[in-house]
Amino acid sequence: MALTLxxxxxxxxxxxxxxxxxxxxxxxxLLSPKAPSREKESTYECGVPPVGPPWIQFRIGYYVYALxxxxxxxxxxxxxxxxxxxxxxxGWYIFVEMLVFVVILIxxxxxxxxEGALEWR
Amino acid sequence: xxxxxxxxxxxxxxxxxLANGVVLIYMLRKVLxxxxxxxxxxxxxxxxxxxxxxxxxxxxxxxxxxPAAVDKVIYFIAPAVVFVPSLMAYAALPFSAKWHITDLNxxxxxxxSILSLIPLGILxxxxxxxxxxxxxxxxxxxxxQIACEVPLLLAALPVVLLAGSLNMNDIVxxxxxxxxxxxxxxxxxxxxxxxxxxxxxxxxxxxxxPFDMSEAESELxxxxxxxxxxxxxGLLFLSEFSNLFxxxxxxxxxxxxxxxxxxxxxxxxxxxxxxxxVVFMLKTYLVIFVMMWIRGTLPRVRIDHMMSLGWKILLPxxxxxxxxxxxxxKLAEVGR
Numbered sequence: 001m002a003l004t005l006x007x008x009x010x011x012x013x014x015x016x017x018x019x020x021x022x023x024x025x026x027x028x029x030l031l032s033p034k035a036p037s038r039e040k041e042s043t044y045e046c047g048v049p050p051v052g053p054p055w056i057q058f059r060i061g062y063y064v065y066a067l068x069x070x071x072x073x074x075x076x077x078x079x080x081x082x083x084x085x086x087x088x089x090x091g092w093y094i095f096v097e098m099l100v101f102v103v104i105l106i107x108x109x110x111x112x113x114x115e116g117a118l119e120w121r
Numbered sequence: 122x123x124x125x126x127x128x129x130x131x132x133x134x135x136x137x138x139l140a141n142g143v144v145l146i147y148m149l150r151k152v153l154x155x156x157x158x159x160x161x162x163x164x165x166x167x168x169x170x171x172x173x174x175x176x177x178x179x180x181x182x183x184x185x186x187x188p189a190a191v192d193k194v195i196y197f198i199a200p201a202v203v204f205v206p207s208l209m210a211y212a213a214l215p216f217s218a219k220w221h222i223t224d225l226n227x228x229x230x231x232x233x234s235i236l237s238l239i240p241l242g243i244l245x246x247x248x249x250x251x252x253x254x255x256x257x258x259x260x261x262x263x264x265x266q267i268a269c270e271v272p273l274l275l276a277a278l279p280v281v282l283l284a285g286s287l288n289m290n291d292i293v294x295x296x297x298x299x300x301x302x303x304x305x306x307x308x309x310x311x312x313x314x315x316x317x318x319x320x321x322x323x324x325x326x327x328x329x330x331p332f333d334m335s336e337a338e339s340e341l342x343x344x345x346x347x348x349x350x351x352x353x354x355g356l357l358f359l360s361e362f363s364n365l366f367x368x369x370x371x372x373x374x375x376x377x378x379x380x381x382x383x384x385x386x387x388x389x390x391x392x393x394x395x396x397x398x399v400v401f402m403l404k405t406y407l408v409i410f411v412m413m414w415i416r417g418t419l420p421r422v423r424i425d426h427m428m429s430l431g432w433k434i435l436l437p438x439x440x441x442x443x444x445x446x447x448x449x450x451k452l453a454e455v456g457r
Contacts, residue, residue, distance in 0.1 A: 008127040009223045013212055016131045017205035021356060024181075025200075028352035031182045054190070054251045058260060065428075069267040072436065076274040079443070080230060083282040086447065087454075095451050102440055109436065118432045120264075120425035 156417035185351035195249035202242030217397030247345035258344025268431030273322035275439035293379030
């Protein structure tokens with residue numbers, strides 16, 4: 001892997017971004033008044049302490065969305081190289097192959113839909 | 122030498138991001154103000170023009186109380202995880218044929234993948250805040266960004282298919298011709314359904330108002346940012362406004378001919394080097410204005426409606442449109 005200018009710039013983005021965050025937070029820490037009290041450090045609520053822990057269990061349907069998302073995100077990862085090469089390859093087979101792939105995945109989406117995985121409750 | 126050069130380029134990106142943040146917040150207040158038939162900020166400076174600068178200074182000098190219940194490490198890292206990717210998203214934007222921070226071969230894919238890191242930071246902020254409102258905001262943000270991520274990518278796909286490249290400058294140059302001799306060959310005309318799909322997905326992705334359930338102030342106080350104050354809050358919001366700019370710049374690049382000026386020969390545009398970036402910025406700010414207009418016009422959508430919009434309408438329609446485009450391109454190829 002050659003270290004091209006592109007890669008140096010991307011690495012510089014990560015480093016300078018992190019440095020900027022540190023500088024911004026540090027300068028605000030230097031400039032701001034500090035007078036902590038129990039009231040300020042309490043969790044934001046409507047005047048009463050919150051009941052129960054905040055880290056509650058989420059219903060399982062939320063994770064079904066995540067699974068579906070991974071499925072379709074991988075589909076798009078396959079679709080992008082296909083789209084870039086599409087006009088350079090003559091003949092219908094490039095279209096038909098992707099059509100079969102997409103139809104299977106859309107079938108999966110409609111199955112999930114019928115099973116009620118797409119109902120947000 | 123190379124490193125200093127790279128650092129200068131990144132600092133230019135950072136400067137643009139900060140300037141965008143200040144200008145966009147002022148613009149949002151003015152546009153929303155006039156849409157509501159009021160004036161917006163008027164006091165600080167002529168027409169209130171230095172209001173946001175004053176606000177930044179105020180944010181910088183505010184006390185930053187850390188709530189006792191938060192998960193300290195994640196709470197402090199989260200603003201950085203939100204901010205750094207939204208800064209990195211500037212890397213591949215094509216301001217003109219020569220003005221870009223880097224000319225990545227896979228620019229579009231790079232930008233999409235960097236932008237999809239942001240929900241992670243938002244979820245971290247919501248989770249670490251140890252506040253029920255924040256957690257709901259974070260969970261909603263991730264759910265809605267997941268629901269629109271795939272339609273967003275699929276709406277950009279037909280454009281990539283027509284341009285045959287993921288390099289953003291190539292995508293712009295593919296739109297340089299004319300149809301019937303006088304209509305600029307920008308992709309928004311043949312790809313109008315894709316533009317609508319992309320616009321809706323981009324509104325969801327940037328948490329703009331018809332879809333701002335993750336920070337719905339009337340339901341969740343301030344969503345994932347409830348427990349944040351001072352500069353940490355500033356970083357979260359700067360990145361939000363910066364994402365608005367990046368998404369609008371992507372819309373301009375993909376559908377509205379990027380830095381191209383219609384009816385001016387390409388050689389002349391490249392000779393007057395400064396015209397292209399100015400036109401790119403103007404087009405981008407026009408798209409941002411339309412987004413703010415939508416924000417000032419439509420009421421907030423309910424979360425379950427948004428989820429079914431994303432999964433049951435946007436996703437099947439965008440897949441079908443991509444395949445229809447592919448089919449028509451093949452038909453045209455056979456006809457030739």
